[in-house]
Amino acid sequence: MAVIGDGTFFHSGITGLIDAVYNKSNVTVVILDNSATVMTGGQQHPATGDTLMGDKTNVIDIPTLCKSLGVKSVRVVDPYNYQECLDSVKDEIEKNETSVIITNRPCVLMPERIMDEPYVVDLDLCNGCSACFRISCPAIMASEETNEHGSPKALIDETLCTGCSLCTQVCKPDAIVLKSQFAKEFVIAMADMNFNILIVGVGGQGVLLASELISEVAIQSGLDVKKSEVHGMSQRGGVVSSHVKIAPKVYSPTIQYGQADVVLSFEKAEGLRAIDWMKRDGVAIVSTTALVPAIVTSSKNLSYPHDAVDRMKEKTGKVIALEADDIALELGNPRLVNTILLGVMSNYLPFDLDMWNQAIKDKVKAKFVDVNLKAFERGRSITE
Ligand code: SF4
Ligand code: SF4
Numbered sequence: 001m002a003v004i005g006d007g008t009f010f011h012s013g014i015t016g017l018i019d020a021v022y023n024k025s026n027v028t029v030v031i032l033d034n035s036a037t038v039m040t041g042g043q044q045h046p047a048t049g050d051t052l053m054g055d056k057t058n059v060i061d062i063p064t065l066c067k068s069l070g071v072k073s074v075r076v077v078d079p080y081n082y083q084e085c086l087d088s089v090k091d092e093i094e095k096n097e098t099s100v101i102i103t104n105r106p107c108v109l110m111p112e113r114i115m116d117e118p119y120v121v122d123l124d125l126c127n128g129c130s131a132c133f134r135i136s137c138p139a140i141m142a143s144e145e146t147n148e149h150g151s152p153k154a155l156i157d158e159t160l161c162t163g164c165s166l167c168t169q170v171c172k173p174d175a176i177v178l179k180s181q182f183a184k185e186f187v188i189a190m191a192d193m194n195f196n197i198l199i200v201g202v203g204g205q206g207v208l209l210a211s212e213l214i215s216e217v218a219i220q221s222g223l224d225v226k227k228s229e230v231h232g233m234s235q236r237g238g239v240v241s242s243h244v245k246i247a248p249k250v251y252s253p254t255i256q257y258g259q260a261d262v263v264l265s266f267e268k269a270e271g272l273r274a275i276d277w278m279k280r281d282g283v284a285i286v287s288t289t290a291l292v293p294a295i296v297t298s299s300k301n302l303s304y305p306h307d308a309v310d311r312m313k314e315k316t317g318k319v320i321a322l323e324a325d326d327i328a329l330e331l332g333n334p335r336l337v338n339t340i341l342l343g344v345m346s347n348y349l350p351f352d353l354d355m356w357n358q359a360i361k362d363k364v365k366a367k368f369v370d371v372n373l374k375a376f377e378r379g380r381s382i383t384e
Contacts, residue, residue, distance in 0.1 A: 001093060003030045006062065007037030010045045014069070020098045021070040028092040028099045032079070033062055036107035066100045073099035080105060082135075082169040108162045116163030118179050118256070119156055125175035126153040132167040132176065140167060143251065159254045193223060194247040195349065196255040200274045201266030202291050203238050206338035209363065210264065211242035213342060216359040217351045218246040228253035239270060264345055266324075266337050267291050268308040275312045284312055285344045287324035287337050320344060320382070327378060333368075336375040343379020353380070 004013045009031050020027050037043045044050045046060040066074045073095055077088045085103070092099040108114040121143070128147030132140050132154050139160035142152035156167075158179065168176045197214060201207045208229060215225045228243040243255045257277055263284040265271030271286035278284055288309060296302045305311065309321045322344065328336040339360070346356055357373060364372045 001028045001030065001089070003032065005037075005039065006031060006033040006035065006047055007039065007043070007045050009033075009062070010047065010060075011037075014065075017066065017071070017098070017100070018069050025098050026096050028089070028095075028101060030089075031062060031066075031100060031102045033102050033104055034107040036110050038107055038110065042110050062102055063100075066102075071098055071100050073097065074102070075100075076102045076104050078105065079103035080164050080166055082166055105164075108164075114162055115257070118158040118161035118163055119165070119168060119176050120158065120179045121154045121156055122175050122177060123153050125173050126171075127173055127175070128153045129172065130154075131170040131172070135166055135170060137161075137164075137167060155251055157252050157254075158256045159252065193350075195245075195262070196260045197244040197246070197262045197264060197345075198255055198260040198274055198277050199242045199244065199264045199266075200270040201240055201338070202270065202293075203240055204335075205240070205266040205289075206335065207240040207242050207266065210266075210338045210342055211244050212363055213356070213359045214244050214246075216363060217349075217355045218244075220355055220359070221351055224248060224250045226250040226253040241270075241274070262345055262348060264341055266341060268312075268321075269305050272305055272308040272311050275315050278316055280316070281318075282316070283318040283320065283348055284316060285320045285341050286312065286322075287341060288321055289325050289337060322382060324379075328375065331371060331375055331378065333371055333375075336371065339372045339375040340379040343376040344382050346376070346380050347383055 013031075017029055019025075020029070033047065035048050037045050044052050047062055049056060049059045051057050063074045063076055073092060075088055075092070077084050079085060088101050092101055106114065123143060123145050128149070128151040130151060133142075139157045139162075141155050141157060143155035145153045147153060154175070156176070168174075199207050199210050211227055211229065215227060218225045223246050226245045230239070230241045243253065245253065245255060255277060259279060260277045261279060261282045263271065263274050263278045263282065263286075265274060265284065265286040267289050268286055269290070271284060275284060286309060290304065290306065292304045296304050309319065313319045322340070324337040324340045325334065327340050328334050342356075346353070356376060360372050360376060361369055
């Protein structure tokens with residue numbers, strides 16, 4: 001058997017197939033046609049229907065091409081159909097000739113990201129058989145729970161699952177279910193203590209300190225917390241974000257698109273960029289701070305979204321926007337924006353004021369504790 005992608009097939013695989021047919025080789029060639037040349041940057045190829053300059057052109061049909069080269073057995077299969085793929089491979093390798101199997105699902109990353117509803121594993125039903133691990137999906141990993149033999153049960157990272165359903169076809173106890181089916185009981189059971197908080201800003205605004213303070217309060221309340229942070233060129237004003245997930249038990253560290261209960265933004269353009277991560281009934285708390293990146297000020301083509309807060313309000317019901325810079329200056333330190341916004345957010349979480357104050361005392365440098373406590377209190381007094 002030989003396996004080749006569609007881009008490489010057009011680049012250099014056709015000649016090999018011609019040789020195989022001509023020399024009567026007993027080989028089955030599987031062409032993984034995802035209509036993308038992903039390996040080298042996503043260029044068009046003769047089966048995509050677009051030229052390299054982006055104009056429409058005639059598509060070269062891969063099955064017809066293979067038949068024209070002399071391959072007698074050519075079949076197209078759906079790679080999301082596990083049994084069909086298995087049966088096709090078994091049939092074709094039995095034949096004493098050159099044959100071709102073509103899979104026909106588009107790339108999940110380009111030209112646009114395909115993300116259907118994700119699946120989750122019901123750990124009560126999973127028996128740790130490991131069948132789903134063997135399909136090598138990057139979204140499937142070992143959970144901390146094991147079966148009676150010590151083998152790990154499965155866990156699906158919802159942020160990576162594209163909803164292809166392949167894993168469900170190998171799971172005998174039907175432990176893998178669509179999130180919406182499973183969520184009903186799961187979410188209702190944990191609803192009161194289950195929060196996803198996305199904090200965004202730019203380097204130097206204290207995003208990471210804010211996520212530490214939230215985590216500390218949640219941990220002191222006996223909850224599980226997982227964080228995932230992205231900080232690029234933070235010292236140079238680059239984008240910084242932190243996902244904080246809080247629940248009785250948290251499995252994945254990243255918040256899924258559209259699943260943040262709170263978007264806490266220390267800069268308005270970053271708030272606009274993050275707003276689609278928020279649930280429809282979530283709350284966005286945003287500072288009207290505008291930090292225009294150097295790349296925008298030095299470009300004729302880029303512009304800063306000064307109307308970011310209005311655009312956030314168009315997308316979601318609950319946006320609390322505050323002139324946190326002015327409040328911070330009033331309190332004597334422009335770097336207090338993060339603590340002021342945390343104070344606002346604390347109104348939406350069921351943690352006692354004492355716990356927040358203690359976290360600030362534990363995590364903030366001693367000489368800044370008092371002013372941060374004041375900033376927090378000031379934020380907490382803002383409810384709309
Ligand atoms: S549904 Fe597809 S993408 Fe999601 S975990 Fe299963 S195999 Fe992976
Ligand atoms: S195939 Fe099903 S039962 Fe087996 S490990 Fe995966 S989720 Fe669990």
